[in-house]
Amino acid sequence: MSDAVIENGKTQTNQALESRKSSQKKIFLLVLLAVLLLFPLTQFVVGGMNYWLHMLLFTFMYIAMASSWNIIGGYAGYTSLGHNVFFAIGGYFTGVLLVYFKISPFLTAPIAGIIALLVGLVVGLISLRTKGSAFIISTIALMMLVKISFDNWDYIGGTNGMSTPLLMLPVEVVKFPFYYYLLAIAIAAVYLSYRVRHSKFGLGLRAISQDETKAEVAGIPTNWYKILAFALSGLFVGVAGGLWGYYLTYLRPNIFLTVLIAAQMVLMSVLGGKGTVAGPIVGAILFIAIDEFFVANLGFTMLNIAATGLLLALVLLFFPRGIVGTLKERGKLPVFLDWD
Amino acid sequence: MTQTLQVLLFGVALGGVYALMASGLTLVFGVMRIVNISHSALMIFAAYIAFFAFQNYSLDPILSIFITMPVMFLMGVAIYKIFFSSIKSTERTGELTVLLTFSLALVLEGVMGYLWTNVYRSANPSYATEAIFFGPFFLPKGQFYATVLSVAIIILLWLFLKYSRIGYAIRATMQNQAAAQVVGVNVERMAMISFGIGIALAGASGSLMSYLFTFYPGKHWEWIAILLSLIVLGGMGSLAGALVGAFLLAIASALVGYHFGPTWSPITFFLALFLILLVRPQGLLGKKMEA
Numbered sequence: 001m002s003d004a005v006i007e008n009g010k011t012q013t014n015q016a017l018e019s020r021k022s023s024q025k026k027i028f029l030l031v032l033l034a035v036l037l038l039f040p041l042t043q044f045v046v047g048g049m050n051y052w053l054h055m056l057l058f059t060f061m062y063i064a065m066a067s068s069w070n071i072i073g074g075y076a077g078y079t080s081l082g083h084n085v086f087f088a089i090g091g092y093f094t095g096v097l098l099v100y101f102k103i104s105p106f107l108t109a110p111i112a113g114i115i116a117l118l119v120g121l122v123v124g125l126i127s128l129r130t131k132g133s134a135f136i137i138s139t140i141a142l143m144m145l146v147k148i149s150f151d152n153w154d155y156i157g158g159t160n161g162m163s164t165p166l167l168m169l170p171v172e173v174v175k176f177p178f179y180y181y182l183l184a185i186a187i188a189a190v191y192l193s194y195r196v197r198h199s200k201f202g203l204g205l206r207a208i209s210q211d212e213t214k215a216e217v218a219g220i221p222t223n224w225y226k227i228l229a230f231a232l233s234g235l236f237v238g239v240a241g242g243l244w245g246y247y248l249t250y251l252r253p254n255i256f257l258t259v260l261i262a263a264q265m266v267l268m269s270v271l272g273g274k275g276t277v278a279g280p281i282v283g284a285i286l287f288i289a290i291d292e293f294f295v296a297n298l299g300f301t302m303l304n305i306a307a308t309g310l311l312l313a314l315v316l317l318f319f320p321r322g323i324v325g326t327l328k329e330r331g332k333l334p335v336f337l338d339w340d
Numbered sequence: 341m342t343q344t345l346q347v348l349l350f351g352v353a354l355g356g357v358y359a360l361m362a363s364g365l366t367l368v369f370g371v372m373r374i375v376n377i378s379h380s381a382l383m384i385f386a387a388y389i390a391f392f393a394f395q396n397y398s399l400d401p402i403l404s405i406f407i408t409m410p411v412m413f414l415m416g417v418a419i420y421k422i423f424f425s426s427i428k429s430t431e432r433t434g435e436l437t438v439l440l441t442f443s444l445a446l447v448l449e450g451v452m453g454y455l456w457t458n459v460y461r462s463a464n465p466s467y468a469t470e471a472i473f474f475g476p477f478f479l480p481k482g483q484f485y486a487t488v489l490s491v492a493i494i495i496l497l498w499l500f501l502k503y504s505r506i507g508y509a510i511r512a513t514m515q516n517q518a519a520a521q522v523v524g525v526n527v528e529r530m531a532m533i534s535f536g537i538g539i540a541l542a543g544a545s546g547s548l549m550s551y552l553f554t555f556y557p558g559k560h561w562e563w564i565a566i567l568l569s570l571i572v573l574g575g576m577g578s579l580a581g582a583l584v585g586a587f588l589l590a591i592a593s594a595l596v597g598y599h600f601g602p603t604w605s606p607i608t609f610f611l612a613l614f615l616i617l618l619v620r621p622q623g624l625l626g627k628k629m630e631a
Contacts, residue, residue: 077435079435079438079439081442126614126617126618127614127617129617129618129621130617130621132434132435133373133375133434133435133438134572134576134617134621136375136435136438137375137568137572137613137617138613138614138617140377140561140564140565140568141565141568141569141610141613141614142610142614143565144561144562144565144606144610145607145610145611145614148603148604148606148607148610149607151603152603152604259446259561260446263442263443263446266439270439302449302450302451302452302453302454302458302557303450303451303454304450305446305447305449305450305453306446306447306449306450306451306454307450308443308446308450309442309443309444309445309446309447309448309449309450310443310447312439312442312443312446313423313440313443313444313447316436316439316440316443317423317426317440320436
């Protein structure tokens with residue numbers, strides 16, 4: 001009798017704690033959103049904020065891409081080293097429509113995401129017949145395949161690529177549309193990642209990453225789950241690519257299809273903690289900060305590539321759970337980072 | 341007809357070199373189940389050694405294998421010590437090692453790019469521009485020498501694996517690691533030695549590459565995709581498979597290049613890779629591949 005009362009009391013305290021945590025999180029998110037929404041306005045107060053706007057929208061883009069990669073690479077445990085293919089497909093899709101048909105990428109970027117998703121379905125049907133190392137190899141092959149095709153495709157400019165028209169806005173506000181659009185993409189990608197993580201589908205993916213045979217035996221349609229995860233993980237990478245070409249004002253295979261972009265998606269997720277919702281976000285912010293520090297201090301050299309590789313190796317060897325994973329393991333994860 | 345035969349001859353001549361490049365990769369996979377993404381980056385590193393030895397000391401690129409092979413062997417042993425000796429064998433080892441060698445490839449690319457810039461390079465010994473004639477057919481001298489040397493090295497490697505004591509132990513490790521350990525094979529040491537040999541083979545390939553192809557640090561991504569397609573076709577971990585895959589795809593890509601233009605010839609490899617993974621993931625001569 002008294003035990004039951006105590007148990008009951010414990011549950012109530014736990015519930016109270018949980019609800020306090022969740023309201024803390026809500027407040028945190030609202031404040032963060034308000035700050036990010038209002039930030040561009042400092043342009044009119046202080047002025048000369050274009051550098052910071054650029055850094056932030058760049059971060060938003062990578063948050064979206066790393067969170068997307070995390071769906072297949074983190075939740076399902078299938079490492080893709082060719083994820084920039086979706087980025088390139090998105091970029092060239094909106095680029096062609098802009099250059100040849102004068103349709104704004106702001107309208108076509110979501111469609112670019114759908115195209116990336118469909119490509120993901122088709123490619124997934126083929127390359128997800130393999131597992132482990134063989135799958136990773138197939139993603140590298142996919143990237144080389146797309147790179148050579150784009151390099152030799154005259155309609156989209158071959159190796160020289162295409163120049164896209166500038167967005168005609170005054171210099172103070174020209175970054176605003178990209179800023180808000182990429183913020184929206186980042187929010188949507190993180191929300192997708194969160195929803196997947198807390199769904200039956202996400203549970204199935206985690207089962208696949210732990211033991212695929214057992215997952216199959218337990219009745220999970222592992223094949224379809226993996227293919228769907230791969231396709232979904234291409235969606236927002238495609239949307240981001242769709243905007244990025246317009247932002248850069250040019251598209252070139254060796255900008256969109258370098259291994260570096262794919263490597264950075266992997267590194268950000270692993271650094272922050274792959275398989276967690278907050279991990280890729282933390283990883284993206286941290287990596288871009290470190291990278292910017294290096295660029296500012298060493299200049300933009302090939303050493304950037306070396307630093308990316310070195311950091312990835314160090315994290316893999318000594319810190320395989322990443323920041324969020326390690327903090328969670330030690331019970332020191334701040335409430336606002338705990339979304340799993 | 342003569343034309344087609346000539347194209348086939350070019351294909352065969354390159355096949356030997358491809359086989360040498362792939363042999364180190366497949367050996368490392370066979371013994372340790374490591375897909376070494378940095379293999380081609382190490383190849384390019386060796387190519388730079390050969391290139392600078394030729395340019396500064398006029399050392400013949402073919403003779404430079406006596407420098408590149410030992411140097412790269414030691415480098416391989418060092419890489420093994422740093423990266424792989426501490427990793428415990430688990431479910432996810434395959435994926436972890438791919439990512440680790442991927443990071444190593446990035447580091448090598450960055451460092452080489454920083455030291456030697458992204459200028460396209462190629463050594464030009466006298467035989468690189470001369471040709472040998474066989475009746476109506478011809479072959480660039482450099483390619484001919486390279487193929488003969490490659491096949492010779494592969495035969496030596498095969499003899500070593502077949503008849504030497506270490507070779508026995510390495511093959512035992514390839515077949516069944518646990519059983520090899522039971523009968524007293526020092527598996528850890530064999531893994532280290534075969535990784536060294538694999539990278540030494542990359543060194544020899546680099547020496548040949550230095551005058552056969554133009555190269556720059558970022559070029560290794562294309563090469564690794566090509567080499568992976570060869571060994572996936574042949575069956576990963578199988579030396580004979582690497583040989584078969586190399587000759588088949590070298591000939592196929594030469595034909596594609598002849599009919600559709602040289603820029604399309606690399607696509608043969610990547611399409612082949614996809615097709616094989618789709619139809620027969622274990623390759624022609626391979627056993628079913630896990631993780």
